[in-house]
Amino acid sequence: MKARLIMSIGALALAALAGGLAGAVLDGFGSRDPPAALALVSGIVLLAAGLGALAWRGAGQWNAAEPVDAPALRYRLYWENSDESLFAVHVEPDGRFIYEGMNPAHERRLGLRSDAITGREPHQCLDPSLADQVVARFRQCIEAGAPIRYQQAYEFAGLPELILQMTLVPVWNAGHDQVIALLGSGHDVSELHRQKREIEDAHRLFERIVEASPDIVSVDRYRGPNLYVNDQAQRILGYSGDEIRALGAGFPRDLTHPDDYPAIERGLTALSRAADHELVACEYRMRTKAGEWRWLSSRHQVFRRDAGGAVTEIIGVAADTTGHRQALADLQASESRFRLVADTIPDMLYLLDTSDGSFFINRSFQDFVGAPSGMSCEALRQWVVHPDDLDRLAASQRETSGEFRHELRIRRADGEYVWFSNKGRIVRGQNGEIERLFGVAINIHDLKAAEEAARTAKERLEATLFAVGDCFIGLDPTLRITEVSGPATEWFGVPEAHLRGQKYFEILGRRDAFAKTIELAVARQQPARVARRSAFIADRWIELNVYPSAKGIGILFHDITDRKLAEQQRQEQTAFLQSTIDALSAAVVIIDHDGLIIAVNRAWRVMGRDHGATSRASGPKHDYLTTWIGGAASLDPESSLQLQVADILAGRNERFEAVLKLAQQPQWLLVKATRFVAGSGEHIVIAHEDVTGIFRRDAELRALSAQLLETQDAERRRIARELHDSTAQHLIGIQLGLAQLRDKLPADERTRSVMDDIRTALKDAQQEVRVLSYLLHPPSLEHGDLMSALDRFVAGYSVRTGLAVDFRTNARVIKLPEDVAITMMRITQEALANVLKHAGASKAFVRLRDHGARLVLDILDDGIGIPFDPQAQAPAGLGVGLPGMRARVDQLGGKLTIRGRAGKGTMVRAIIPIERRPN
Numbered sequence: 001m002k003a004r005l006i007m008s009i010g011a012l013a014l015a016a017l018a019g020g021l022a023g024a025v026l027d028g029f030g031s032r033d034p035p036a037a038l039a040l041v042s043g044i045v046l047l048a049a050g051l052g053a054l055a056w057r058g059a060g061q062w063n064a065a066e067p068v069d070a071p072a073l074r075y076r077l078y079w080e081n082s083d084e085s086l087f088a089v090h091v092e093p094d095g096r097f098i099y100e101g102m103n104p105a106h107e108r109r110l111g112l113r114s115d116a117i118t119g120r121e122p123h124q125c126l127d128p129s130l131a132d133q134v135v136a137r138f139r140q141c142i143e144a145g146a147p148i149r150y151q152q153a154y155e156f157a158g159l160p161e162l163i164l165q166m167t168l169v170p171v172w173n174a175g176h177d178q179v180i181a182l183l184g185s186g187h188d189v190s191e192l193h194r195q196k197r198e199i200e201d202a203h204r205l206f207e208r209i210v211e212a213s214p215d216i217v218s219v220d221r222y223r224g225p226n227l228y229v230n231d232q233a234q235r236i237l238g239y240s241g242d243e244i245r246a247l248g249a250g251f252p253r254d255l256t257h258p259d260d261y262p263a264i265e266r267g268l269t270a271l272s273r274a275a276d277h278e279l280v281a282c283e284y285r286m287r288t289k290a291g292e293w294r295w296l297s298s299r300h301q302v303f304r305r306d307a308g309g310a311v312t313e314i315i316g317v318a319a320d321t322t323g324h325r326q327a328l329a330d331l332q333a334s335e336s337r338f339r340l341v342a343d344t345i346p347d348m349l350y351l352l353d354t355s356d357g358s359f360f361i362n363r364s365f366q367d368f369v370g371a372p373s374g375m376s377c378e379a380l381r382q383w384v385v386h387p388d389d390l391d392r393l394a395a396s397q398r399e400t401s402g403e404f405r406h407e408l409r410i411r412r413a414d415g416e417y418v419w420f421s422n423k424g425r426i427v428r429g430q431n432g433e434i435e436r437l438f439g440v441a442i443n444i445h446d447l448k449a450a451e452e453a454a455r456t457a458k459e460r461l462e463a464t465l466f467a468v469g470d471c472f473i474g475l476d477p478t479l480r481i482t483e484v485s486g487p488a489t490e491w492f493g494v495p496e497a498h499l500r501g502q503k504y505f506e507i508l509g510r511r512d513a514f515a516k517t518i519e520l521a522v523a524r525q526q527p528a529r530v531a532r533r534s535a536f537i538a539d540r541w542i543e544l545n546v547y548p549s550a551k552g553i554g555i556l557f558h559d560i561t562d563r564k565l566a567e568q569q570r571q572e573q574t575a576f577l578q579s580t581i582d583a584l585s586a587a588v589v590i591i592d593h594d595g596l597i598i599a600v601n602r603a604w605r606v607m608g609r610d611h612g613a614t615s616r617a618s619g620p621k622h623d624y625l626t627t628w629i630g631g632a633a634s635l636d637p638e639s640s641l642q643l644q645v646a647d648i649l650a651g652r653n654e655r656f657e658a659v660l661k662l663a664q665q666p667q668w669l670l671v672k673a674t675r676f677v678a679g680s681g682e683h684i685v686i687a688h689e690d691v692t693g694i695f696r697r698d699a700e701l702r703a704l705s706a707q708l709l710e711t712q713d714a715e716r717r718r719i720a721r722e723l724h725d726s727t728a729q730h731l732i733g734i735q736l737g738l739a740q741l742r743d744k745l746p747a748d749e750r751t752r753s754v755m756d757d758i759r760t761a762l763k764d765a766q767q768e769v770r771v772l773s774y775l776l777h778p779p780s781l782e783h784g785d786l787m788s789a790l791d792r793f794v795a796g797y798s799v800r801t802g803l804a805v806d807f808r809t810n811a812r813v814i815k816l817p818e819d820v821a822i823t824m825m826r827i828t829q830e831a832l833a834n835v836l837k838h839a840g841a842s843k844a845f846v847r848l849r850d851h852g853a854r855l856v857l858d859i860l861d862d863g864i865g866i867p868f869d870p871q872a873q874a875p876a877g878l879g880v881g882l883p884g885m886r887a888r889v890d891q892l893g894g895k896l897t898i899r900g901r902a903g904k905g906t907m908v909r910a911i912i913p914i915e916r917r918p919n
Helices: 002-029 034-058 070-081 104-110 128-144 190-212 232-237 241-246 261-273 322-333 335-344 363-369 377-384 387-399 445-467 486-492 504-508 515-524 561-582 602-610 628-633 640-649 692-744 749-776 779-783 786-801 818-839 881-891
Strands: 085-091 097-102 148-154 162-172 179-188 216-221 226-229 280-287 293-305 311-320 348-353 358-361 402-411 417-428 434-443 471-475 481-484 528-533 541-549 552-559 587-592 597-600 655-661 668-678 681-690 804-809 843-850 854-861 895-901 905-913
Touching: 085 104, 085 128, 097 104, 104 162, 128 148, 128 162, 128 179, 162 190, 216 232, 216 293, 226 241, 232 241, 232 293, 261 280, 261 293, 261 311, 293 322, 348 363, 358 377, 363 377, 363 402, 377 387, 377 402, 387 402, 417 445, 471 486, 515 528, 515 541, 515 552, 541 561, 561 597, 587 602, 602 628, 602 681, 628 655, 640 655, 640 668, 668 692, 692 749, 786 804, 786 818, 786 843, 818 843, 818 854, 818 881, 818 905, 881 895, 881 905
Parallel strands: 804 843
Antiparallel strands: 085 097, 085 179, 148 162, 162 179, 216 226, 216 311, 280 293, 293 311, 348 358, 348 434, 402 417, 417 434, 471 481, 471 552, 528 541, 541 552, 587 597, 587 681, 655 668, 668 681, 843 854, 854 905, 895 905
């Protein structure tokens, strides 16, 4: 009896409450949705009755054998079998909320059992975040003192998102001064939300498609003005949307060709009788802003109707077919030209005309499928189209009027199926049957493969991100932790259950060095990345990445201590390297493969400062050849240093060594460059050593050598003159005295024999003195007559030595400077002496050639060939003669070269620049 009384009182009280609410609910809905209001009232009444039945059952007094009144049974059946989510909450005097139960439908949706929450508070049986939301709604209903409606989202691991449209009703005590219970009902609107999002996505997609469409898309009032037109109208017709709307009711009549407007009228009439999704096609000409007529092919359908079903707005797509119609006219005018063009394009073209039964496919189509010639359209379709695509192709052709586009697989000649985009146009007759069908199939197999590869890559990326071992924390828009990875809980040393559902800063605090970065990223809604020392683990560095979005924040961080230590070691190594090169006396520059300076030492900066360059202008990130070294050396693209640096940068050389003369300064630098690999990059180290002192000593040595040569020549002239003027005269005097002595001596045979021997020896001595005097300084050299001197010397040399020497010259009779003539003579003498001593030759050749500004002397032989020292790159074993020859040539600014091959003889060549003098 007690249970029935409780049930009756509860049911009557709640029914009365529901009746009182009905008027309010109906007033709230007004005339907009009376069925919804009635449904809400009915749901509240049934919910109230269900609570009474629940209370009656909860009293533990009901027995199935006892009779139950019909209303209670109905309410209990509704509670247990309704698809609506129903629950009841008792409000304690101290403000706590205790669940009294929920019906099976609510159990199924939440994945909870009623007995798991009955008698418990929300925070004792629900996720903390959800419990906070539920309690907030309970309090809102109590404060309002009236039913409230809201949407509640539930997110459970492994289940799709659940959204319930909830109604929460307060139950007052008898004095109506305190809410003692709350009744809740809800129905699942998850699908409605999903559909709403899909509609919004579809709307955005539609807008993008319309703007990206190459055709004119418009919305017009039926037989009225334009409401919307995309930007393609201005591209095709020249009129902006505002200009078209300004025509008012005159659009499209004022712009349509008079001969074509009846077709538009027929289309409008057909639209008035068309179904909602039925397309009405029309072709007509429109005048552009420039006065031209453009053909348009449009398809319209009903966009909106009034309450009586009459068409009020239509939507249409109009394509510019002017070029297409012209092309079609040209095609019809010349079938041969069409076939020629069709057979040359790479795409597969086909054409069917049922009026005469003709069917044409181009050469690309024929070659690709390898089908026998003469096949009908239907036979070819069965032959090449994938069986799974035949029905879709047939349905498309049955339902399509005008243009069509779809994708299908076509079998290649080798049997493999390839994806194609098949698009074209169908022309139907008055009876609706296909009259003409033409289209083109474009190979999109690679595109399909790329899409599949992109989809696979995306899935792989998602799997990789899911399996990543770095620390991850997910926050909702309120910065409440929703996701936390295992490595993150290990890093913070906090259990996952303690982190999930809590506010990030309440759990981890704001002492974290990354707190400000997270706050800025959330405020600006921009990703952020920062690397700092960890506040949780001493001596550890972490890199944190923040990715904010409308749905929350993702925080990904990982330990980068090893990388930081490596950076520090790299910095220490760099400092050590810098200290090392700073200690070098040579100016050192390190450049990369682009010729940009990476590092310099102190000597380089000092040398640059001495030449007026700032440290910044000749330091890192500047081009080596355009720093002070380029200005001081006046480099140009043809300079030796420029070319050698280019070779080593291009990898054509590993190292080089060059001497650089600084412009307008008596200073020389020895430049040495070496290519080396550091890590994954190639670098070049260039050292610049001041060798001015060496050059000065070399110049002094050259001057001394020239002085010695001049002294030697002067001494030779003096000796030759002494031999000629003194010694030869003394020998003549001896010869005269010997003649007088012969007349006074007895004329016996022995005396005459001794005198003849003395006279012969004296004659030989006179001859040797004359030869020695000539060899020391031929008299003709004093007049610059080199040709006569060489001719006489070569002839005498052949006689004295027995070596056949041939002398030839093409030089004109000129007066040479004495130093040039002497140098050429000494080179000839020394070279022929070497031939006689070392070559083992039978013949020698002397050639003197005049090349205008240069005089070229060649001495060749047919001997054994001169041996070369590969280390010194100079002939070996020639004594002091070769250095003297080279010194003489260098003194005159010439060049001396010696070439020899084993068994092929040797050639000595001297080239000396000359200044012409009159004969």
